[in-house]
Amino acid sequence: xxxxxxxxxxxxxxxxxxxxxxxxxxxxxxxxxxxxxxxxxxxxxxxxxxxxxxxxxxxxxxxxxxxxxxxxxxxxxxxxxxxxxxxxxxxxxxxxxxxxxxxxxxxxxxxxxxxxxxxxxxxxxxxxxxx
Amino acid sequence: xxxxxxxxxxxxxxxxxxxxxxxxxxxxxxxxxxxxxxxxxxxxxxxxxxxxxxxxxxxxxxxxxxxxxxxxxxxxxxxxxxxxxxxxxxxxxxxxxxxxxxxxxxxxxxxxxxxxxxxxxxxxxxxxxxxxxxxxxxxxxxxxxxxxxxxxxxxxxxxxxxxxxxxxxxxxxxxxxxxxxxxxxxxxxxxxxxxxxxxxxxxxxxxxxxxxxxxxxxxxxxxxxxxxxxxxxxxxxxxxxxxxxxxxxxxxxxxxxxxxxxxxxxxxxxxxxxxxxxxxxxxxxxxxxxxxxxxxxxxxxxxxxxxxxxxxxxxxxxxxxxxxxxxxxxxxxxxxxxxxxxxxxxxxxxxxxxxxxxxxxxxxxxxxxxxxxxxxxxxxxxxxxxxxxxxxxxx
Numbered sequence: 257x258x259x260x261x262x263x264x265x266x267x268x269x270x271x272x273x274x275x276x277x278x279x280x281x282x283x284x285x286x287x288x289x290x291x292x293x294x295x296x297x298x299x300x301x302x303x304x305x306x307x308x309x310x311x312x313x314x315x316x317x318x319x320x321x322x323x324x325x326x327x328x329x330x331x332x333x334x335x336x337x338x339x340x341x342x343x344x345x346x347x348x349x350x351x352x353x354x355x356x357x358x359x360x361x362x363x364x365x366x367x368x369x370x371x372x373x374x375x376x377x378x379x380x381x382x383x384x385x386x387x
Numbered sequence: 388x389x390x391x392x393x394x395x396x397x398x399x400x401x402x403x404x405x406x407x408x409x410x411x412x413x414x415x416x417x418x419x420x421x422x423x424x425x426x427x428x429x430x431x432x433x434x435x436x437x438x439x440x441x442x443x444x445x446x447x448x449x450x451x452x453x454x455x456x457x458x459x460x461x462x463x464x465x466x467x468x469x470x471x472x473x474x475x476x477x478x479x480x481x482x483x484x485x486x487x488x489x490x491x492x493x494x495x496x497x498x499x500x501x502x503x504x505x506x507x508x509x510x511x512x513x514x515x516x517x518x519x520x521x522x523x524x525x526x527x528x529x530x531x532x533x534x535x536x537x538x539x540x541x542x543x544x545x546x547x548x549x550x551x552x553x554x555x556x557x558x559x560x561x562x563x564x565x566x567x568x569x570x571x572x573x574x575x576x577x578x579x580x581x582x583x584x585x586x587x588x589x590x591x592x593x594x595x596x597x598x599x600x601x602x603x604x605x606x607x608x609x610x611x612x613x614x615x616x617x618x619x620x621x622x623x624x625x626x627x628x629x630x631x632x633x634x635x636x637x638x639x640x641x642x643x644x645x646x647x648x649x650x651x652x653x654x655x656x657x658x659x660x661x662x663x664x665x666x667x668x669x670x671x672x673x674x675x676x677x678x679x680x681x682x683x684x685x686x687x688x689x690x691x692x693x694x695x696x697x698x699x700x701x702x703x704x705x706x707x708x709x710x711x712x713x714x715x716x717x718x719x720x721x722x723x724x725x726x727x728x729x730x731x732x733x734x735x736x737x738x739x740x741x742x743x744x745x746x747x748x749x750x751x752x753x754x755x756x757x758x759x760x761x762x763x764x765x766x767x768x769x770x771x772x773x774x775x776x777x778x779x780x781x782x
Binding site: 262363 | 701702722
């Protein structure tokens with residue numbers, strides 16, 4: 257059933273969101289809220305070292321109170337970040353998120369920023385705890 | 388895939404009987420009502436017959452019905468038309484004062500905002516937690532330079548029916564024009580413009596199983612109003628535009644049908660609605676918005692087809708799309724689903740916090756709603772709410 261507002265990919269993520277739910281003892285937490293429309297996202301990461309000794313995002317989870325775009329951007333940003341090194345994950349930007357979703361309505365772009373901010377905040381939370 | 392339509396307050400399908408009545412007016416009886424030849428006169432006769440039918444539904448005189456293209460146009464016409472005709476009654480010989488409520492449709496709110504920019508003074512009357520305007524508040528707000536009071540008859544979002552008979556009486560006693568936007572109530576509950584002291588009334592075809600593109604503004608004889616669309620003199624010189632005969636014929640047929648069926652239909656729908664509300668409120672952290680109904684409530688204060696709720700911890704657009712994926716069409720007043728990214732002004736006006744309005748859901752039933760559909764909805768919604776709450780950080 258086609259939707260005139262959201263892409264097929266957005267609907268797929270919305271219908272079967274990946275990586276949602278709370279995480280026990282996360283290494284980093286990013287909590288962000290969108291003052292514009294009131295959506296809220298909590299993102300949790302677990303960090304481990306890979307064989308080469310680089311720090312990677314071993315596991316990632318989120319909880320989102322928000323619209324279709326907020327839920328699907330949360331889902332896709334966790335897909336994009338999972339298994340990546342912290343440096344690679346920090347490079348994920350909202351363009352990348354929008355592109356991975358096959359586009360978003362312009363009015364919903366801020367949702368993709370929300371997801372990216374939550375990820376950055378979680379990584380920075382981990383880094384700040386480490387030092 | 389099920390296809391259940393619970394958004395009758397947004398628009399309705401056209402009744403087959405209406406389509407049948409409209410059909411000849413596209414190709415055989417296509418004339419322009421302003422033409423003197425047979426084609427034109429045939430269309431003109433149909434137009435005038437339609438005018439009488441629409442007028443009959445609200446106990447108006449046929450010539451007091453001006454057909455327009457939409458309720459938005461009718462509401463613009465009412466406010467701007469009266470404002471322009473009466474502006475010299477304001478202080479200092481220019482502009483005047485208009486009273487509206489805080490829960491009007493955007494086409495009244497935006498028109499009032501625009502008039503305010505042109506120098507008119509606007510008072511926006513608040514409502515109580517059920518969305519009711521107090522007639523006393525209107526009385527207190529009336530000033531020497533008040534030219535118009537415009538109050539929505541029934542709320543499109545929470546179904547509240549305003550005490551317009553009382554408001555109309557106050558306006559009549561103060562000799563001030565009273566307009567009501569009756570888009571949601573027209574054809575669903577009886578309206579008598581004399582009994583209710585209404586000077587102007589907006590009604591629309593596509594909410595009562597007629598086609599889109601036809602609406603009207605009732606303007607009581609003697610009311611001073613300026614046209615907005617100047618042109619070829621149609622509609623007693625008050626609305627230029629070639630007459631959309633098929634749509635108006637359809638609108639009139641829809642009025643004819645609802646006049647006969649409204650009472651029974653309203654009772655049937657109210658029963659289904661009450662069952663729905665009773666069962667949905669069993670969901671944890673769910674709340675009814677608008678006046679209470681059912682046996683313990685005040686059914687006379689609420690449209691029989693409206694059920695509106697909010698659910699804590701989840702967002703309305705997500706809720707509506709999840710329902711859509713299950714074949715159920717509904718709507719929400721959430722900020723996320725609005726073009727302005729602001730929560731519904733109606734839900735805020737009844738005292739909801741933005742995060743509460745965020746989780747709002749409106750179900751509006753209609754002519755073809757069945758008990759089976761209600762039962763399916765009652766089964767599906769709790770699962771959807773649960774799923775979205777699993778994703779939410781607050782639940």
